[in-house]
Amino acid sequence: MKKDYVHGYSEREAIRLVNQAETLASLLHDDTSYPGDSLVLEAGCGVGAQTIHLARNSPQAKITSVDISKPSLTHAKALMDRQGISNVQFQIADIMELPFAEETFEHVFICFVLEHLPDPLGALRSLKRVLKKGGSITVIEGDHGSCYFYPETEEAVKAWKCLIKAQIGLNCNPLMGRELYPLLSEAGFKEVQVDPRVVYVDSSKEELVEGFIKKTIIAMVEGVKDQAIASGLITPEIWDKGIQDLYRTAEPSGTFFYNFFKGTANK
Amino acid sequence: MKKDYVHGYSEREAIRLVNQAETLASLLHDDTSYPGDSLVLEAGCGVGAQTIHLARNSPQAKITSVDISKPSLTHAKALMDRQGISNVQFQIADIMELPFAEETFEHVFICFVLEHLPDPLGALRSLKRVLKKGGSITVIEGDHGSCYFYPETEEAVKAWKCLIKAQIGLNCNPLMGRELYPLLSEAGFKEVQVDPRVVYVDSSKEELVEGFIKKTIIAMVEGVKDQAIASGLITPEIWDKGIQDLYRTAEPSGTFFYNFFKGTANK
Numbered sequence: 001m002k003k004d005y006v007h008g009y010s011e012r013e014a015i016r017l018v019n020q021a022e023t024l025a026s027l028l029h030d031d032t033s034y035p036g037d038s039l040v041l042e043a044g045c046g047v048g049a050q051t052i053h054l055a056r057n058s059p060q061a062k063i064t065s066v067d068i069s070k071p072s073l074t075h076a077k078a079l080m081d082r083q084g085i086s087n088v089q090f091q092i093a094d095i096m097e098l099p100f101a102e103e104t105f106e107h108v109f110i111c112f113v114l115e116h117l118p119d120p121l122g123a124l125r126s127l128k129r130v131l132k133k134g135g136s137i138t139v140i141e142g143d144h145g146s147c148y149f150y151p152e153t154e155e156a157v158k159a160w161k162c163l164i165k166a167q168i169g170l171n172c173n174p175l176m177g178r179e180l181y182p183l184l185s186e187a188g189f190k191e192v193q194v195d196p197r198v199v200y201v202d203s204s205k206e207e208l209v210e211g212f213i214k215k216t217i218i219a220m221v222e223g224v225k226d227q228a229i230a231s232g233l234i235t236p237e238i239w240d241k242g243i244q245d246l247y248r249t250a251e252p253s254g255t256f257f258y259n260f261f262k263g264t265a266n267k
Numbered sequence: 268m269k270k271d272y273v274h275g276y277s278e279r280e281a282i283r284l285v286n287q288a289e290t291l292a293s294l295l296h297d298d299t300s301y302p303g304d305s306l307v308l309e310a311g312c313g314v315g316a317q318t319i320h321l322a323r324n325s326p327q328a329k330i331t332s333v334d335i336s337k338p339s340l341t342h343a344k345a346l347m348d349r350q351g352i353s354n355v356q357f358q359i360a361d362i363m364e365l366p367f368a369e370e371t372f373e374h375v376f377i378c379f380v381l382e383h384l385p386d387p388l389g390a391l392r393s394l395k396r397v398l399k400k401g402g403s404i405t406v407i408e409g410d411h412g413s414c415y416f417y418p419e420t421e422e423a424v425k426a427w428k429c430l431i432k433a434q435i436g437l438n439c440n441p442l443m444g445r446e447l448y449p450l451l452s453e454a455g456f457k458e459v460q461v462d463p464r465v466v467y468v469d470s471s472k473e474e475l476v477e478g479f480i481k482k483t484i485i486a487m488v489e490g491v492k493d494q495a496i497a498s499g500l501i502t503p504e505i506w507d508k509g510i511q512d513l514y515r516t517a518e519p520s521g522t523f524f525y526n527f528f529k530g531t532a533n534k
Binding site (some may be wrong): 141148149150154170175179181185186192193195200202203204253254255257259 | 336410412413415417419425442444446447449452453459460461462463465467469470519520521522524526
């Protein structure tokens with residue numbers, strides 16, 4: 001899993017992930033707060049970009065954040081230290097083979113992870129195993145098929161689709177958001193509820209023009225440039241025009257739309 | 268304009284439009300209410316599907332609803348009579364050449380109309396002319412490029428794209444929603460604000476499975492069947508498979524997503 005992570009593991013990528021989390025934190029995290037002393041599992045914490053918000057919104061909860069990548073965990077630990085967050089312990093673990101007894105946790109949180117797993121249903125079942133009866137799971141995912149913008153050019157759409165194809169090529173699912181409801185239901189969770197969380201950007205929303213269109217979305221697309229060109233998904237000329245056109249959606253006459261999904265359910 | 272209206276003018280179409288409006292009324296209309304005695308222009312009222320909600324939410328306002336089609340106005344009048352709505356007067360008029368003096372109305376309302384006009388910017392300027400200084404405009408549009416679903420098959424996407432292509436072929440713009448902000452700004456309106464209004468459907472939302480996926484969306488796609496096949500956009504076999512697959516998104520394991528936009532601005 002580690003070596004195939006579509007976004008790579010560079011320092012630049014770590015910065016992108018933190019910027020993205022800051023911008024979207026309020027939209028995605030503000031309604032998740034766990035009671036004091038509850039045992040929470042964060043599955044697939046990566047560099048800790050979401051862990052910051054999870055821990056801040058539940059300062060009394062005891063959070064265990066696991067990831068399969070040791071370098072990511074090192075990043076995440078350093079980030080928590082810099083932020084003065086002390087209610088998180090980190091542990092290396094594979095979501096598919098969690099080193100915890102059945103019914104260990106009161107709550108499970110998993111954000112931007114299922115899309116990268118070859119067996120998301122198996123992952124949800126594995127998480128359900130370590131969740132206590134009556135406990136909750138919270139799942140957040142994007143859906144790259146939800147993205148559209150104005151002006152829309154053929155080249156911009158092609159560049160965007162390189163991201164989708166690069167993820168599909170790694171057996172990931174960039175269209176995961178729309179599947180949350182059926183997946184949570186099929187994994188046997190109860191009271192499944194899925195809410196769309198919409199990011200709509202026009203020029204009246206300066207912070208999102210910078211923080212979302214440029215620093216999150218275009219940065220993410222640019223991250224697959226080399227592999228997209230090397231694997232013949234796109235020519236360098238169409239790529240450059242596509243990226244240029246995506247930047248036009250961040251100009252005063254442009255608009256941009258993306259949709260996240262947040263699902264909650266109980267065991 | 269009349270003869271080219273993409274959805275046609277049949278009785279079945281009138282029923283579809285009323286069903287659609289009932290289902291979506293709360294999402295789109297509930298935050299629009301005009302003060303007593305204010306003069307409101309509804310531009311392009313069609314068969315009155317939106318007029319019902321406009322009039323109910325502003326029972327003391329004096330509403331003038333115009334449309335270019337006389338049969339549609341006849342429908343609309345009959346519908347108001349059946350609903351006991353008496354604060355609307357109907358008048359035949361072309362939005363591009365409104366038979367009203369400058370600054371006649373305190374508020375302008377226009378819903379699902381700009382997408383059908385060859386010159387939406389000209390229409391907004393024409394509406395601005397008859398709006399009083401300080402008055403408001405409210406614009407509601409869909410965006411067919413915002414639509415996605417699960418499961419997603421090639422044939423379902425092709426059938427859906429027939430609707431988009433049929434509208435483009437009539438010089439309409441099925442991707443109007445994303446353009447509302449720049450259009451209202453370019454037309455010279457102030458304090459432009461555009462909000463996305465999301466329709467997300469999974470099997471926990473029975474009413475929307477029926478009222479939106481089946482009676483609104485699939486009914487709308489089915490409305491272009493004959494012209495799509497006749498003009499060679501799609502084969503009858505792919506069409507049938509596509510429609511069948513769209514119905515699968517209304518099954519318990521399916522999900523469906525569509526996005527409306529509501530814009531408000533002042534003169």
